[in-house]
Amino acid sequence: xxxxxxxxxxxxxxxxxxxxxxxxxxxxxxxxxxxxxxxxxxxxxxxxxxxxxxxxxxxxxxxxxxxxxxxxxxxxxxxxxxxxxxxxxxxxxxxxxxxxxxxxxxxxxxxxxxxxxxxxxxxxxxxxxxxxxxxxxxxxxxxxxxxxxxxxxxxxxxxxxxxxxxxxxxxxxxxxxxxxxxxxxxxxxxxxxxxxxxxxxxxxxxxxxxxxxxxxxxxxxxxxxxxxxxxxxxxxxxxxxxxxxxxxxxxxxxxxxxxxxxxxxxxxxxxxxxxxxxxxxxxxxxxxxxxxxxxx
Amino acid sequence: xxxxxxxxxxxxxxxxxxxxxxxxxxxxxxxxxxxxxxxxxxxxxxxxxxxxxxxxxxxxxxxxxxxxxxxxxxxxxxxxxxxxxxxxxxxxxxxxxxxxxxxxxxxxxxxxxxxxxxxxxxxxxxxxxxxxxxxxxxxxxxxxxxxxxxxxxxxxxxxxxxxxxxxxxxxxxxxxxxxxxxxxxxxxxxxxxxxxxxxxxxxxxxxxxxxxxxxxxxxxxxxxxxxxxxxxxxxxxxxxxxxxxxxxxxxxxxxxxxxxxxxxxxxxxxxxxxxxxxxxxxxxxxxxxxxxxxxxxxxxxxxxxxxxxxxxxxxxxxxxxxxxxxxxxxxxxxxxxxxxxxxxxxxxxxxxxxxxxxxxxxxxxxxxxxxxxxxxxxxxxxxxxxxxxxxxxxxxxxxxxxxxxxxxxxxxxxxxxxx
Amino acid sequence: xxxxxxxxxxxxxxxxxxxxxxxxxxxxxxxxxxxxxxxxxxxxxxxxxxxxxxxxxxxxxxxxxxxxxxxxxxxxxxxxxxxxxxxxxxxxxxxxxxxxxxxxxxxxxxxxxxxxxxxxxxxxxxxxxxxxxxxxxxxxxxxxxxxxxxxxxxxxxxxxxxxxxxxxxxxxxxxxxxxxxxxxxxxxxxxxxxxxxxxxxxxxxxxxxxxxxxxxxxxxxxxxxxxxxxxxxxxxxxxxxxxxxxxxxxxxxxxxxxxxxxxxxxxxxxxxxxxx
Numbered sequence: 001x002x003x004x005x006x007x008x009x010x011x012x013x014x015x016x017x018x019x020x021x022x023x024x025x026x027x028x029x030x031x032x033x034x035x036x037x038x039x040x041x042x043x044x045x046x047x048x049x050x051x052x053x054x055x056x057x058x059x060x061x062x063x064x065x066x067x068x069x070x071x072x073x074x075x076x077x078x079x080x081x082x083x084x085x086x087x088x089x090x091x092x093x094x095x096x097x098x099x100x101x102x103x104x105x106x107x108x109x110x111x112x113x114x115x116x117x118x119x120x121x122x123x124x125x126x127x128x129x130x131x132x133x134x135x136x137x138x139x140x141x142x143x144x145x146x147x148x149x150x151x152x153x154x155x156x157x158x159x160x161x162x163x164x165x166x167x168x169x170x171x172x173x174x175x176x177x178x179x180x181x182x183x184x185x186x187x188x189x190x191x192x193x194x195x196x197x198x199x200x201x202x203x204x205x206x207x208x209x210x211x212x213x214x215x216x217x218x219x220x221x222x223x224x225x226x227x228x229x230x231x232x233x234x235x236x237x238x239x240x241x242x243x244x245x246x247x248x249x250x251x252x253x254x255x256x257x258x259x260x261x262x263x264x265x266x267x268x269x270x271x272x273x274x275x276x277x278x279x280x281x282x283x284x285x286x287x288x289x290x291x292x293x294x295x296x
Numbered sequence: 297x298x299x300x301x302x303x304x305x306x307x308x309x310x311x312x313x314x315x316x317x318x319x320x321x322x323x324x325x326x327x328x329x330x331x332x333x334x335x336x337x338x339x340x341x342x343x344x345x346x347x348x349x350x351x352x353x354x355x356x357x358x359x360x361x362x363x364x365x366x367x368x369x370x371x372x373x374x375x376x377x378x379x380x381x382x383x384x385x386x387x388x389x390x391x392x393x394x395x396x397x398x399x400x401x402x403x404x405x406x407x408x409x410x411x412x413x414x415x416x417x418x419x420x421x422x423x424x425x426x427x428x429x430x431x432x433x434x435x436x437x438x439x440x441x442x443x444x445x446x447x448x449x450x451x452x453x454x455x456x457x458x459x460x461x462x463x464x465x466x467x468x469x470x471x472x473x474x475x476x477x478x479x480x481x482x483x484x485x486x487x488x489x490x491x492x493x494x495x496x497x498x499x500x501x502x503x504x505x506x507x508x509x510x511x512x513x514x515x516x517x518x519x520x521x522x523x524x525x526x527x528x529x530x531x532x533x534x535x536x537x538x539x540x541x542x543x544x545x546x547x548x549x550x551x552x553x554x555x556x557x558x559x560x561x562x563x564x565x566x567x568x569x570x571x572x573x574x575x576x577x578x579x580x581x582x583x584x585x586x587x588x589x590x591x592x593x594x595x596x597x598x599x600x601x602x603x604x605x606x607x608x609x610x611x612x613x614x615x616x617x618x619x620x621x622x623x624x625x626x627x628x629x630x631x632x633x634x635x636x637x638x639x640x641x642x643x644x645x646x647x648x649x650x651x652x653x654x655x656x657x658x659x660x661x662x663x664x665x666x667x668x669x670x671x672x673x674x675x676x677x678x679x680x681x682x683x684x685x686x687x688x689x690x691x692x693x694x695x696x697x698x699x700x701x702x703x704x705x706x707x708x709x710x711x712x713x714x715x
Numbered sequence: 716x717x718x719x720x721x722x723x724x725x726x727x728x729x730x731x732x733x734x735x736x737x738x739x740x741x742x743x744x745x746x747x748x749x750x751x752x753x754x755x756x757x758x759x760x761x762x763x764x765x766x767x768x769x770x771x772x773x774x775x776x777x778x779x780x781x782x783x784x785x786x787x788x789x790x791x792x793x794x795x796x797x798x799x800x801x802x803x804x805x806x807x808x809x810x811x812x813x814x815x816x817x818x819x820x821x822x823x824x825x826x827x828x829x830x831x832x833x834x835x836x837x838x839x840x841x842x843x844x845x846x847x848x849x850x851x852x853x854x855x856x857x858x859x860x861x862x863x864x865x866x867x868x869x870x871x872x873x874x875x876x877x878x879x880x881x882x883x884x885x886x887x888x889x890x891x892x893x894x895x896x897x898x899x900x901x902x903x904x905x906x907x908x909x910x911x912x913x914x915x916x917x918x919x920x921x922x923x924x925x926x927x928x929x930x931x932x933x934x935x936x937x938x939x940x941x942x943x944x945x946x947x948x949x950x951x952x953x954x955x956x957x958x959x960x961x962x963x964x965x966x967x968x969x970x971x972x973x974x975x976x977x978x979x980x981x982x983x984x985x986x987x988x989x990x991x
Contacts, residue, residue, distance in 0.1 A: 007350065012485075015812055017893070018804045018805055018808035019809060019824075020866050021800075021801050021804065021805070021819060022802055022868060023820070023823075023824060024804035024861075025797070025860040026738065026864055026865060028846075028860075029858050029861025029935065030861050031860075032836070032842060033835040033838035033841070033842055034830050034835040036838040036841070037835045037837070037838050040838075046713055047376065048372060048375055048376070048394060048397065048398075050397055057740055067709070084983075088943070095498070099730070101723070101731065102723055104724075104727045105727065105731065106975065108729065109730055109734050112738055113737060114973065115736075115738065116741070118918055118922070118966060118969045119968055120922035122924050122945065123944065123945075124468055126948055126953070127962070128740070130743075130759075133542060133547070134546070134755075134756070135743055135759045135760060137759075138758055138760040138761075147562065149538060149539075149543060153541070154478075154479070154540065154691060155541070155691070156688075168736070171742070176911055181981045184981065214961070226828060226829050232831075232833065236365075237948075237982065240481060241684060242479070242481075242541075242688075242691070243541045243687050243693070244684060244685065244687045244688020244689070244691050244694070245684060245685070246691065248684075254831070255369075255833050258833070259368050259369040260676075260677040261676065261681060261710045261713060262372075262676050262677060262713050263709075263920055264372075264710065271831055271833065271835075272834070275829060278829040278831075279826070279829050294798040331933065333932075337946050341948070359935050361933065362946065363928075363932065366925070369929070370932050372837065373837050373929050374932070374933060376837055376840070376841060377841050377843075377844035377849070379844065536985070546953060550756050572752065573756065
C-alpha cells in the first residue's frame with residue numbers, strides 16, 4: 001500500500017518535473033502578461049498615465065455596440081482569412097501531390113517554394129509594395145498588358161486580392177511541407193492496389209489519399225486559420241490598412257487603438273474579444289475536421 | 297551579538313563611502329551617456345554628425361535610437377517599464393498632455409530665450425514651456441519651375457479654379473499635373489487640412505475650434521468649409537494620374553524631380569530627396585487654395601517635431617547641457633540650417649540654402665498667410681485616423697456625407713481618451 | 716535512376732516554370748541590390764549594368780553586420796535550445812500520460828497559440844524588465860522559450876505517439892533516472908520532429924521584429940539584424956538599394972540553415988502532423 005502510493009507520488013513527481021519547466025516558461029512569456037492585460041481591459045488608460053481608472057465593462061460594451069470601424073475590420077479579417085485559408089491549403093495540397101510524385105528536381109523545387117517563408121513578413125510587405133508599384137509600372141512599359149496598369153494597392157476591391165496573393169506567396173511553402181509529410185504516410189501498396197483496380201487518379205485522390213492525410217489537413221487549416229485571424233505584419237507594411245479602411249484587420253485596429261490613439265485599455269478589451277473569437281472558431285474547425293477523419 | 301554589532305558597524309562605515317564614491321564617479325569621472333530616442337531615420341547621418349561633434353567638444357556621448365513606424369509603441373513600452381529615455385521626440389500641441397507626467401519644464405532654462413517665440417507656441421501650455429522645438433517646417437504645394445515654364449504657365453495659381461486651369465494646361469502638354477502622395481497616411485491630412493486652415497477663424501479661432509470638436513459641440517458635418525477640402529482632393533485625384541491612391545513619397549519626389557509631374561503637395565523636408573534624383577531641378581512653393589479666396593491662400597508653417605527632456609532621468613542636467621549647447625554653440629546653431637538643411641527655430645540662426653526654405657521665408661515676408669499646423673492640436677492619433685478616412689474618400693470607399701459621418705465618429709472615439 | 720514518362724517530364728517542366736515565376740520577386744530583389752538608387756527608380760526590371768557590390772559593402776557597414784549577426788545568433792540559439800528542451804520533455808510526458816488532468820494541462824499549454832501578440836506585449840516587456848531580461852540578446856532568447864513552446868509542444872505531443880511505449884519501459888528497467896532515460900533513449904527517436912521544431916523556431920526568431928524592438932531598442936549594442944534592416948525603410952525615404960542588399964544579407968544565414976536541414980524537415984512533419 002505504502003509502496004503503491006509512493007509509486008504514485010513518484011509518478012506525479014516525474015510528471016511535474018517534465019512539464020513544469022515548459023509550463024513556467026509559457027506562464028512567464030504569455031499567460032501572465034495576458035492576464036495582466038485583461039485587467040487593463042477594465043480600465044480607462046492611455047498606456048502612459050501613472051494611474052489607470054477602473055471602468056468595469058465599459059470598454060467591452062463600447063466595442064460590441066458602438067464601434068463600426070472595429071466591426072468592419074472584423075469582417076475584413078474574416079473575408080481575408082477565408083480566402084487565404086482556402087487558397088493556401090488547396091494550392092499547397094495540389095503542389096504537394098505533384099512534388100511527392102515522381103518528378104525531377106524535387107528537392108530544388110521544394111526549396112524554391114519554401115524560401116519566401118524564410119523572409120520576415122514585414123520585409124515581405126515592403127518588397128511587394130515595391131513590386132505592385134515600381135515593378136508593375138516597368139512591366140506595363142515593357143509589355144503593355146493592362147493587368148499591370150490596375151491599381152493593385154489603390155483599388156478598394158482589388159486590394160483584398162493583392163493582400164491574399166502576398167499572404168499565400170509567403171506561407172505556401174510551410175503548408176507544402178506539412179502536406180508532403182502527410183502524403184508520405186500513405187502506404188504505397190494501397191495506391192498500387194487501387195491502380196490495379198483501375199480507379200482514375202481523381203477518384204484515387206479523394207477516396208484514398210485525402211482520408212489518410214486528413215490529420216495533416218486538420219493541422220494545416222488550424223494553423224492557417226489562427227494565423228489569418230491574427231494577420232498584422234504584412235498589412236502593416238504593405239497597405240497600412242488602406243486605402244481608407246479597406247484592408248484594416250482587427251489586429252491592426254487593436255494596435256492603432258492602443259498605440260496610435262492611446263486608448264490602451266480599450267485596445268486590450270478588443271484583443272480579448274479577438275482571442276475568444278479565435279478560440280471558438282478554431283475549436284469548431286478542429287472538431288469538425290476530426291469528425292471527418294473518423295467518418296471516412 | 298557583539299560580533300554582529302561589529303560587522304554591522306563596519307558595514308555602516310563602509311557603505312557611505314562606497315555610495316558617495318559611486319555617485320561621484322557618475323557625475324565627474326565616468327563619462328555620461330545620454331539615452332536618446334528620435335524619429336526620422338532619414339536624418340540618421342545628421343544625427344550621427346551632431347553626436348560626434350558633441351562628443352569631441354564635451355566628452356559626453358549620446359546614444360540615439362532612431363525609429364519610425366513603431367516609434368510610439370516602443371516609447372510607450374519603455375515609459376511603462378520605467379525605462380524613460382533621457383531625451384525623446386514627439387509632436388507639439390496634443391503631445392504636450394500625452395507625456396505630461398514625464399517631461400521636464402524648460403520655462404526657466406536660459407537657452408529658451410534664444411528660441412523664436414513663434415516656434416514656442418506649439419510647446420507652451422499655460423505659460424510653461426514643455427518641449428524644445430526641433431525644426432521649423434512648412435508644407436504646401438511644390439512645383440517644378442521648368443515644367444511650368446514649358447507649359448507656358450506664368451501666373452502662379454492661388455484659387456481652386458486657378459489650380460484647375462493650371463492642371464488642364466499641364467495635361468494638354470502631356471504632363472501629369474499632380475503626384476498625389478495619397479498612399480502615405482500623413483500626406484493626405486496635410487493636403488486636406490491646409491484647405492480648411494483659413495476658415496478656422498469662422499469657428500472662434502484654433503483653441504475654440506479644437507475644444508468644440510473635443511466636447512462634441514462642433515461636428516465635421518456642420519463645417520460648411522469642408523467642401524473646400526473635398527473639392528481640392530477631387531481635383532488632385534482627377535489630375536493625379538492613373539493610380540492616384542498608390543502614389544507615395546518616393547513617387548512624388550522622383551516624379552517631380554524628373555519633370556514627369558508638375559505639382560506635389562509636400563513639405564520643405566522633401567527637397568533633399570528630390571535633389572537626390574535630380575540635383576539641378578528648379579522647384580518653387582505654391583500657396584494652398586482655400587476655395588476661390590486668393591487672399592486667404594497660404595502655406596502651413598510651424599514647428600511640430602519637438603524634443604522632450606525626461607524630468608526624472610538621472611542624466612537630467614547633462615541633457616539640459618546638451619540642449620543648451622544645441623542652442624548656443626557655433627556647431628549647434630548651424631546644425632539645422634547647414635547639415636539638415638531645414639529652418640531652425642533659433643534666433644539669428646543662418647538660413648538654409650534650400651530653395652523651398654528660401655521661398656517659404658520670402659513668401660511669409662511678402663505677406664502670404666502662414667498657418668499653424670492646427671491639426672496637431674487635435675488629440676494624439678487623430679492625424680492618422682482621420683487621414684485614413686480621407687484616404688477612403690479618395691479611393692471611392694465613401695461619399696462626402698459618409699466621409700463626414702466617419703470623421704465625426706472617429707473623432708469622438710479618439711476624444712474619449714481625453715475625458 | 717528510373718526512367719521517367721513524358722507526362723512526368725511535362726509535369727516537371729510546368730512545375731519548374733511555376734517555381735521560377737514564384738521566385739521572380741526575389742530575383743528582382745537580387746538584381747536591384749546591385750543597382751544604384753537612381754538606376755532602381757528609372758527601371759526596376761532591367762538587369763544591373765554591372766555586378767557592383769558597393770550596396771552590400773555599405774549595407775554591411777551601416778548594419779554593423781558582424782555585431783548584430785552575433786546578437787541575433789545568440790538570441791536565436793538560446794531560444795531554440797530552450798524551446799526544444801522544454802517542449803520535448805513536456806510533449807513526451809503529456810502524450811504518455813493519458814489522464815483527463817494531463818489533457819487539461821496540455822490544452823492550457825497550447826492555448827497561447829491563439830493569443831494575439833499585440834494584446835500582451837506591453838505587459839510582457841514589463842515582466843521582462845523586472846526580471847532583467849531586457850537589453851540583452853540572452854534575455855530575449857529566454858523570453859522566446861514561452862512564446863515558442865506551445866506550437867513545439869503540440870508537434871512533439873503528436874509525434875511521441877509514433878514511438879512505441881515499450882521503449883520507455885525498457886529504459887526505465889535499466890535503472891536509469893527518468894530524465895536520463897528520456898535523453899538517451901527517447902529524445903534521439905524524436906529527431907525528425909526536433910529538426911522541424913528547430914527550423915520553425917529558428918526562422919521565426921531570426922526574423923522576429925516586434926519583440927526585439929521592444930526589448931532591445933534601449934541598448935544599441937544589443938540590436939538584431941532584423942532591426943538593422945528595418946532602418947533602411949524610412950518614412951520620408953526608402954534607400955531601396957541598401958534595403959535590398961540588407962534584406963539579402965539578413966536572409967542568407969536563414970536560407971543556409973534551411974537548406975542544410977531541408978531533408979529532415981519533411982520527416983519530422985510526417986509523424987508530427989499525422990498523429991495529433
